[in-house]
Amino acid sequence: MTLKHFIDTQDFTKEELLELIELTRLIKAADKQGCTPKLLQDATLAMIFEEPSTRTRVSFEVAMTELGGHALYLKPGEIHLGVRESLGDTAQVLSRMCDAIMARTLKHETITGLAKYATVPVINGLTDYNHPTQVVCDVLTMLEHAPAGKKLEELNVTFIGDATNVLSSLMLICTRLGMNFTHAAPKKYQAPAEWIQWAEENNKISGGTLTVTEDPVEAVRNADFIYTDLWWWVGQEDQIPERRAAFMPKYQVNKDLMAKAPAHCKFMHCLPASRGIEVTDEVMDSHQSIIFDQAENRLHTEKGILVWLLYPRLKRPSAELAAFHRGKIENFLNR
């Protein structure tokens, strides 16, 4: 069976991504009626974290439990990961004991390194380059909150703020799916040329559009969804004064900026958010905000991704075979 990892949405076609989203919707519908099927009975997920997490950690662990499996939380510094043991050795050992590996790594090369040596699916739980599980969840959330009658390809998504790993993933999945994507940021904090080139290549196939601008008001004029993310992250503390000066107040998502968008426009944030910095409390807690629906959808999306990758790979022995082995072992024990 072909080994499929989940490292970058660019590795999948539009049809594959839509199939994954449809599977996620089916699993979510079952969950809402209290009947999540135990599709991953007895499967084990190793979860490696080099950075803290609330949503990614909890959603993957709960997803595995509700699907009948189990997740191991390997917190920062708890296992050998490229220190005292090569990445390849760690990947191969985990592959012998677990059915999949999910990792949040500081460097993107670490996740691709794990995938190179692993013999089970590797899932990217965020790197310095991208956050693919987050943006599958985001598209699912957009479909659930889209204006009545608007198709996926007609949706206008505007990201205001820094060119983060979430921006790269969101820009690439939206363009891959044929949506209309706008990024508004000061010149210095706009997406690098390479990401723009990939997005434009996506658009040639999908019919999507990409606009990059310094004008946030123009960027939100037709937006169905306004999305933002942190302006600085751990390790960028020395840049805070410069970044704050570049973004504030022009790029803050506040009541005034939301008022420039259509009345139906929704607000999204991958969280964690710095309330009062990139977005105000008024917007976070407004009727236009769908941030907690979005956060909940991480759980449903992780289930979709896990089932998509693992279900076809799991061994499901017949009752006869299971009884045969149990009998042999019990005969040995009782001899």
Ligand code: CP
């Ligand atoms: N959005 C997101 O990935 O949140 P965590 O950092 O809490 O996992």
